[in-house]
Amino acid sequence: xxxxxxxxxxxxxxxxxxxxxxxxxxxxxxxxxxxxxxxxxxxxxxxxxxxxxxxxxxxxxxxxxxxxxxxxxxxxxxxxxxxxxxxxxxxxxxxxxxxxxxxxxxxxxxxxxxxxxxxxxxxxxxxxxxxxxxxxxxxxxxxxxxxxxxxxxxxxxxxxxxxxxxxxxxxxxxxxxxxxxxxxxxxxxxxxxxxxxxxxxxxxxxxxxxxxxxxxxxxxxxxxxxxxxxxxxxxxxxxxxxxxx
Numbered sequence: 001x002x003x004x005x006x007x008x009x010x011x012x013x014x015x016x017x018x019x020x021x022x023x024x025x026x027x028x029x030x031x032x033x034x035x036x037x038x039x040x041x042x043x044x045x046x047x048x049x050x051x052x053x054x055x056x057x058x059x060x061x062x063x064x065x066x067x068x069x070x071x072x073x074x075x076x077x078x079x080x081x082x083x084x085x086x087x088x089x090x091x092x093x094x095x096x097x098x099x100x101x102x103x104x105x106x107x108x109x110x111x112x113x114x115x116x117x118x119x120x121x122x123x124x125x126x127x128x129x130x131x132x133x134x135x136x137x138x139x140x141x142x143x144x145x146x147x148x149x150x151x152x153x154x155x156x157x158x159x160x161x162x163x164x165x166x167x168x169x170x171x172x173x174x175x176x177x178x179x180x181x182x183x184x185x186x187x188x189x190x191x192x193x194x195x196x197x198x199x200x201x202x203x204x205x206x207x208x209x210x211x212x213x214x215x216x217x218x219x220x221x222x223x224x225x226x227x228x229x230x231x232x233x234x235x236x237x238x239x240x241x242x243x244x245x
Contacts, residue, residue: 003039029081058090061160104130180223
């Protein structure tokens with residue numbers, strides 16, 4: 001029988017790990033690699049170090065999220081040493097390691113109970129429960145079909161910069177919606193009393209029916225035109241934002 005896995009798997013199968021091997025696995029984990037132990041017929045035969053290369057833009061994205069007021073948390077099923085080493089490289093301070101798939105969803109729910117709006121970014125099957133539980137789930141386009149199905153957003157490129165773009169565009173869209181709402185309310189608050197003749201005794205101002213209808217149509221057109229300005233949205237350049245900061 002061949003076993004390939006971590007210390008826990010070896011312990012569950014009563015396979016002893018020598019001290020020098022345990023130390024070597026620890027060194028792998030400290031260097032942001034996952035130590036994988038191989039055993040054959042209840043005897044340890046080898047150790048491998050597996051590394052998931054960091055995306056070059058990851059540290060910059062984490063820093064920009066911080067400047068945007070977004071708190072970054074790493075939730076991973078990997079061991080604590082590897083998780084801390086990777087988090088240190090990208091600048092994430094809050095780390096939750098050795099978390100099972102269902103546990104990731106529980107982390108999301110606990111943050112929501114604290115009053116936080118939670119966005120989850122993931123690409124694997126193990127991320128699916130958390131993506132579904134989050135207020136906004138973002139799946140990397142190159143990820144698994146299960147993760148993509150569970151997400152609200154699908155980032156088409158395999159690039160974390162799109163997380164910044166998605167948040168920035170969403171915020172601008174909400175700002176535009178609020179502006180349109182305020183404009184429409186203010187327009188109606190002023191125009192409806194005039195059309196009803198409220199100010200006629202004082203100002204001798206009135207609107208004939210055709211003018212009132214034209215004004216109402218104009219208010220709708222202006223709101224639509226305001227919304228169409230979002231078509232001119234330009235993606236922010238991470239390097240430009242960092243330089244301006």
